[in-house]
Amino acid sequence: MALDQETLNQFTDTVRRYVTERLIPLEEQVSREDAIPEEVSQEMAEMGLYGLSIPEEYGGLGLSMSEEVVIGNELGHTAPCFRSLIGTNVGIGSQAIVMDGTEDQKRDYLPRLASGELVGSFCLTEPDSGSDAASVRTSAKKDGNGYVLNGTKRFITNSTKAGVFTVMARTDPDNKGAGGISAFLVDARSPGISTGKPYKKMGQQGTHVADVIFEDVKVPADAIIGGVEGQGFKTAMKVLDRGRLHLSSVCIGMADRLINECLGYATERKQFGQLLSDFQLIQAMLADSKTEAYAAEAMVKDAAAKFDAGENTAMVAACAKYYASEMVGRVADRAVQIHGGAGYINEYAVERFYRDVRLFRIYEGTSQIQQIVIARNMLRAHAASR
Incomplete structure (x- = not known):
């Protein structure tokens, strides 16, 4: 069930503050130790993040796809490992049961997945x-x-x-x-x-x-x-359609974070006696990054609305995931370039994000698989219209 706008705004603000005040300060530690502190999992469970997509009747928040991508965007502003902590419960770990499970399976597993008791x-x-x-x-x-x-x-x-x-x-x-x-x-x-x-x-x-x-x-x-x-393969494909939209929203959040890192650096760092942000070639990279991130956001919002309306979203979900994952890779590359030599050392977040975002073009369907899904749907629609 969709939330009213005020409740969604309050929840979004809560997630945004948690990302900014709690998770971002932990990024360097988690990267160094390859471990997320145990208390983070409990905190995220208390916020209801494990049950974002699980229906309310089974203990979840029951967010619509349009609402879920808003939260995915916010979670994308920090290291993706934090999103992955809850990601399998929100997506591929629960949605097969939500979509195709028996009532007994739903009542057995979904409440425990929603609470974070079960991963x-x-x-x-x-x-x-x-x-x-x-x-x-x-x-x-x-x-x-x-x-x-x-x-x-x-x-x-x-x-x-x-x-x-x-x-x-x-x-x-x-x-x-x-x-x-x-x-x-x-x-x-x-x-x-x-x-x-x-x-x-x-x-x-x-x-x-x-x-x-x-x-x-x-x-x-x-x-x-x-x-x-x-029916297993059909179930998997339905689950992946939703998961691709979720991941696309995370890519947009990560692109926003990278753009903000670049703005902060470019407006403080000087070269040849002037700020980096005064150079038009730097401005061009910033503009390209913002334009692509905005385009991806528009795609994801449109695809999410179609999903919520019950339309077949196999093609548009593939389009969104393909574009958003490739987009954030380009933004990360520009971010390192704008930072210059500093972007190649781990003192700056862009070095870590450059490596982190590379995976989005691979999992839950590689970019090449998305291209095949898109083309097959196009050809099928064309044949049906003749």
Whole structure:
């Protein structure tokens, strides 16, 4: 249910103050230690951030997509690891249940995901199956009244602290395509589950990503989301549509932060006897960055409104994610350039953000996958109109 404008404004202001006064001062520490202080998770839970997208009847805030992107923008003004702390519960960790889960599954999992008591993690990517999500090899073989899962999932965010995994596994070995895949809710404490050592990443320190290995893991039949085999890939794609809009809003917030860092530096730093901000080539980079960020914001707001109206947003969500993630990469590059040599050392936030934003062009669908999604939808619409 959408909030009234006053309530949304108050919540947005609260999140903005929390980002500015609490999270931004922690950025350097978190980057150095590759760990977010435990109390931050509790603070974010108390604010209701784990349950942004979960319906009110299950303990969440029940934000509309248009409201969620406003909050995503605010969270984008700080290091993305903080957003990732709640991100799997807000997006891919909960939305499969919200969209396609049975009533029993919703009542069991969603209140705990909304409160932050339970961390959800989404297991789709595999060592030989990244962008080609339909070629999942993890198997789910029937065993009496349940299934036995075997396989390895790769690059799984928040997997080391997850309480429940949403696992995409092949229930029909004869169907090599998307129709043979089902989505399972698997207790992370189940015998046979192990996680690898967290990866050392280029950026986004504080967000932990590791492999998850399933070895003869037994799950009951009612662990299938929605109770129907063969719907897992469709569920995943619906979840990713919403997730792409959320991530796009975060990219816009990060671009705004980078632009502000550049304005602060350019209006204080002098070269050749004048401020950097007086040079027209510096002004051009600032103007390009602002223009692109504004364009991305307009795209995301439009796509979010279409999502809330119940329209098919597969193409526009892909457009928004493609443009916003590429945009913030360009803004980060200009930010380093404006800072000059200072932008290449970690004394300034732009050095860290330059590395952090690179991931947005890869996860929840690479830029190339977004291009394919966009083009296929265009061609399908063209064929239907003839």
